[in-house]
Every structure is written in C-alpha cells, then in structure tokens.
Amino acid sequence: MSDTGAVESGSLGATTAPSAALTRSLAPGSLFRPISAEDEEQQPTEIDSLCMNCYRNGVTRLLLTKIPFFREIIVSSFSCEHCGWTNTEIQSAGRIQDQGVRYTLTVKAQEDMNREVVKTDSASTRIPELDFEIPAFSQKGALTTVEGLISRAISGLEQDQPTRRASEETIAERIDEFIVKLKELKQLASPFTLIIDDPSGNSFVENPFAPQKDDALLITHYTRTSKQDEMLGLQAEVPEEKPKEDDLKNEVLQFNTNCPECGAPAQTNMKLVQIPHFKEVIIMATNCENCGHRTNEVKSGGAVEPLGTRITLYVTDSSDMTRDLLKSETCSVEIPELEFELGMAILGGKFTTLEGLLKDIRELVTKNPFTLGDSSSPGQAEKLQEFSNKLDQIIKGNMKAHFVMDDPAGNSYLQNVYAPEDDPEMKVERYKRTFDQNEELGLNDMKTEGYETDLAPQR
CATH class of the missing domain: 2.20.25.420 (ZPR1, zinc finger domain)
Structure with missing residues (x-):
C-alpha cells in the first residue's frame, strides 16, 4: 500500500x-x-x-x-x-469512541513495515528506542503504513534543514544524525517498538492474522482523563459532590480562641495541607489584633507511624537551605559538628525550610535569658558567639555539616529534591521504638481494641 x-x-x-x-x-x-x-x-x-x-x-x-x-x-x-x-x-466517519486506544507494535520483519496504519490527528506516535515522539495534533490524520509513518517523519525533519544549516549548524547536525537513525529503522537494522496512542479511539494498526491474535501487536483500551476530554473538545463531566473530608483540603477553617500572650479573644486559622511524597499535616496560625502576637504550629494529620524515623542530611551547599521541612512536636534535632542537640517539644511543630529552622535555633540559643546578663557564666558569651558564627557558615553553605532529625512518632519530613529517586545526600532510617520512647509518646497504656467490652456495665 x-x-x-x-x-x-x-x-x-x-x-x-x-x-x-x-x-x-x-x-x-x-x-x-x-x-x-x-x-x-x-x-x-x-x-x-x-x-x-x-x-x-x-x-x-x-x-x-x-x-x-x-x-x-x-x-x-x-x-x-x-x-x-x-x-x-x-x-x-464515526464518533469519538467511549475509550482511548493504544497500539504497541514490535516491528521485526518487512511484513510489519507494510502493515496498514490509520493515524488520526489526535494520536501521538512514539518510538522508545530512539526516544522519539510525534505529539498529538502536530500532523494531519493519515492512512498509511508503518514505513510510511517513518518516511513522513523523515520528510518533516528534512524540510527545514537547509535553513538550519545556515543559522543553527549544531542543531542541523544533530537532526542529520537522527534522520540517519530513522532511515536505519526503515532498513530494519534492529527490531523496534512503535506506539500509537489515540485518546479518541479512532486510530488503527492492521492485524494481518485477524481474527486471530497477533503476538507482535498489543492493543490497550483505556479511560480518558479530563484533560484528554478537553483536548478532544468533549464536555467535561460534572464532578460529583465531594465528601466533607475533601472540602476541608480546599478550605481554611477558623475557630475562636484566646491569645496566649494577652488573653484577649482571637481567631485561629487551620488548614489541611498535603505534603508531596509524605502525608497530610494541619497548619494552625493565630494572629492577635489586640497585642499583635502571632504564632503558628504544625501537627500531623495522621496517626503515629508503626516505626520511628531518623533522617540524616549531609549539608554541602546553600541550596540545601531551601528544602521544605516538617518538624513535629516529637522530633529532636542534632548537629554533630556543632555538638548541638535540640530536644523534643522545643520550638514545637514547624513547617518551614531548613534555613528557617536553623535561624529559629540560632535565635532560641543566643537569646536565651539564662545565657545573657548576670545569669551567664564566664566565657558563655564567647561560646554562644562561636556557635552562632558556625551556624551562619552552615546556612551560607561555607561549612559542611550533618543535620539529623529523629522522630519516634515518624511524623517528621525533610524534602527529597530528587523524589521519587533516592537523594544521595540524605539517609532515611526506620527503626522500632524502645519501651521508653513508647512510654513518652503515651502508647504503652493506649488501648484501641476491645474497650467497648471494658466499658460495658457489669451485671
């Protein structure tokens, strides 16, 4: 054909x-x-x-x-x-189908190159071996063959090559190299995979063995996404009414409280936030209009994890300071190079960046009233100044150090900038809590099963 x-x-x-x-x-x-x-x-x-x-x-x-x-x-x-x-x-000549279709053809012989192909304008074409893709709506629909599709791609790439050679020689050379690879596919130098993905369901790749199954051809029907429906000009389905739990994710809740500083009536804002690759957290912020006191706090939106979490980040440059960080109330922080350790519950729960937490630590230590004035011991001010200087060097990226977060409840988080791949500078360890850690979290005496029987009146 x-x-x-x-x-x-x-x-x-x-x-x-x-x-x-x-x-x-x-x-x-x-x-x-x-x-x-x-x-x-x-x-x-x-x-x-x-x-x-x-x-x-x-x-x-x-x-x-x-x-x-x-x-x-x-x-x-x-x-x-x-x-x-x-x-x-x-x-x-028909309507858009109820489902999209994806054809995956393994081309091994010349007979496969001669297969008839119907490619609509809404279909995308990929050849994974060359990392090559023709996006949807970039070409008109065609009734052709597998070889014809490749020839069409070669013609499209060659069309503007004379202009590219005059203005962008490097790009033109790369395209020439790629055209050679496409021509080698036509000669079947090695088997390759052709994938035609059409959300409209109106594309087609011939099965020469029909109605029997073709082992070289995989046909997959799938449900279109709302974005694909919009791309095809279909009216999006009216979304069903969301449950109240989902509404909370898109709404800031308010409740009345008293200012912890002056005791005047104030309002606390609360919102559920989903942290990528982690879990839901609750962010609460209070702003007192009477005295101007402002406070914010973060609590985990889920249960205590079965295992504790210990996160160790090797800080190598200032870019690490932009990592998002969630420190729960049960998390302790350690910086071995500074011989510094921050216990649980100190600074409370925080959702900030690594830089923000280190600055809060610096302010907490250097402005502690027991380390200033008459209460300070000899040499204490010099030690605090040295600690503050080293902390500044870590924040600026001039000093390498290890930053350790240990949370027995497993509800703390440090952003992995390589997600979903592993971060080479970060180590996450899961460990079984000790009896003392469970005792501190109140888990040893917590009963979640069978309590209905215990609370039933005795006859």
Missing part, C-alpha cells in the same frame, strides 16, 4: 464532509465499502474546491471506505493543477 499521508502542507482547500452529490452517487447502505484495489465501483468523488496556496480552483477527491476489522473512514486528497499544491488526510 502506498503512503497516502507522505505529503502534507496544510489544511484542505474544501470541506471533507461527504457532499449531497457523493451521497446520491452511491446506493443506500453502500456508502462505505471495504477497502480494496479490485473494487471497480469504489471510485472517489471529485469536488471543485479552493486552493489555499494560490487561491485558484483545485480538486478534492473523497473516498468513503471501511477498514476490515476496524471502522469507516473518509480519505481526502487535494491537488491544484495551477501551482502543484497537494495535501492528503483522513477523518474518522
């Missing part, structure tokens, strides 16, 4: 819908005949139409045909005898 989609320069000069003359030329029930070179009655209908290149009259030929074991399509071809402009495309 010849590649009817090998030449494409723009949109057709006339509409490709079947005209009344076309409908009258065929008997009822025979509008779409199975595609066949031996069917003499299957002749295209010719329609005069406007050439979009020279704006003179050309000819559009329409052929209504049916692909075996597939569905009806309209093949249209335009040519202008005045300027030589030509264009071809195919359109599905």
Whole structure:
C-alpha cells in the first residue's frame, strides 16, 4: 500500500464532509465499502474546491471506505493543477469512541513495515528506542503504513534543514544524525517498538492474522482523563459532590480562641495541607489584633507511624537551605559538628525550610535569658558567639555539616529534591521504638481494641 499521508502542507482547500452529490452517487447502505484495489465501483468523488496556496480552483477527491476489522473512514486528497499544491488526510466517519486506544507494535520483519496504519490527528506516535515522539495534533490524520509513518517523519525533519544549516549548524547536525537513525529503522537494522496512542479511539494498526491474535501487536483500551476530554473538545463531566473530608483540603477553617500572650479573644486559622511524597499535616496560625502576637504550629494529620524515623542530611551547599521541612512536636534535632542537640517539644511543630529552622535555633540559643546578663557564666558569651558564627557558615553553605532529625512518632519530613529517586545526600532510617520512647509518646497504656467490652456495665 502506498503512503497516502507522505505529503502534507496544510489544511484542505474544501470541506471533507461527504457532499449531497457523493451521497446520491452511491446506493443506500453502500456508502462505505471495504477497502480494496479490485473494487471497480469504489471510485472517489471529485469536488471543485479552493486552493489555499494560490487561491485558484483545485480538486478534492473523497473516498468513503471501511477498514476490515476496524471502522469507516473518509480519505481526502487535494491537488491544484495551477501551482502543484497537494495535501492528503483522513477523518474518522464515526464518533469519538467511549475509550482511548493504544497500539504497541514490535516491528521485526518487512511484513510489519507494510502493515496498514490509520493515524488520526489526535494520536501521538512514539518510538522508545530512539526516544522519539510525534505529539498529538502536530500532523494531519493519515492512512498509511508503518514505513510510511517513518518516511513522513523523515520528510518533516528534512524540510527545514537547509535553513538550519545556515543559522543553527549544531542543531542541523544533530537532526542529520537522527534522520540517519530513522532511515536505519526503515532498513530494519534492529527490531523496534512503535506506539500509537489515540485518546479518541479512532486510530488503527492492521492485524494481518485477524481474527486471530497477533503476538507482535498489543492493543490497550483505556479511560480518558479530563484533560484528554478537553483536548478532544468533549464536555467535561460534572464532578460529583465531594465528601466533607475533601472540602476541608480546599478550605481554611477558623475557630475562636484566646491569645496566649494577652488573653484577649482571637481567631485561629487551620488548614489541611498535603505534603508531596509524605502525608497530610494541619497548619494552625493565630494572629492577635489586640497585642499583635502571632504564632503558628504544625501537627500531623495522621496517626503515629508503626516505626520511628531518623533522617540524616549531609549539608554541602546553600541550596540545601531551601528544602521544605516538617518538624513535629516529637522530633529532636542534632548537629554533630556543632555538638548541638535540640530536644523534643522545643520550638514545637514547624513547617518551614531548613534555613528557617536553623535561624529559629540560632535565635532560641543566643537569646536565651539564662545565657545573657548576670545569669551567664564566664566565657558563655564567647561560646554562644562561636556557635552562632558556625551556624551562619552552615546556612551560607561555607561549612559542611550533618543535620539529623529523629522522630519516634515518624511524623517528621525533610524534602527529597530528587523524589521519587533516592537523594544521595540524605539517609532515611526506620527503626522500632524502645519501651521508653513508647512510654513518652503515651502508647504503652493506649488501648484501641476491645474497650467497648471494658466499658460495658457489669451485671
């Protein structure tokens, strides 16, 4: 079969819908005949139409045909005898299917290169071995072969090469190298995989063994996403009413409280936030209009984890300071290089960056009233100044150090900038809590099963 989609320069000069003359030329029930070179009655209908290149009259030929074991399509071809402009495309004669379709073909022999392919304009084409993709709506629909698809891609890449060689020689050389690889595929230098993904469900790859199964061809039907429906111009389904739990994620809740500083009535804002690759947390913030006191606090939105978590980050440069960080109330912090350890509950729960937490630690230590004035011991101020200077060097990235977060409840988090891959500078350890740690968390005496029986009145 010849590649009817090998030449494409723009949109057709006339509409490709079947005209009344076309409908009258065929008997009822025979509008779409199975595609066949031996069917003499299957002749295209010719329609005069406007050439979009020279704006003179050309000819559009329409052929209504049916692909075996597939569905009806309209093949249209335009040519202008005045300027030589030509264009071809195919359109599905049916509706958009209920599901999208993905064809995965392993091309091993020349017979596979000759398979018929219907590729609509909404289909994307990929060849994983070359990391090559033709996005959806970047080409018109085509009735062609596997070899024709590759030839079409080569023609598209070669089209602007003379201009690239004059202005962007490096890019042109890379494209030349890639074109050579595509030509090697046509010669079947090695087997490759062709993937055609069409959300409309109207693309097709021939199975020469139909109706038997083709081991080289995998057909997958899938449900379209809302984004794919929008891309196809379909009206998105009205979303069902969300449960109240989901509404909380998109709403800031407020409740009345008293300011912890002056005791005046104030309001606390609370919101559920989903931390990527972690869990839900609750952020609470209070702002007192009477005295101006502001406070914020973070609590885990989930249960105590079965295992404790110990996170060790090797801080190597200032970019580590931008990592998001969640420190729960049960988390302790340690910096071995500074011989510093911050116990649980100190600073409370915080959702901030690593830089923000280190600055809070510096302020907590250097502004402690028991280390200033008459209460301070000799040499204490010098030690605090040295500690503050080293902490500044870590924040600026001039000093390498280890930052350790140990949370027996497993509810603390430090951002992995390589997620979902492992972070080479960060180590996350899960460990079994000791009896003392469970005691401190109040888990040893906590009973979550069978308490209904214990609370039942005795007879």
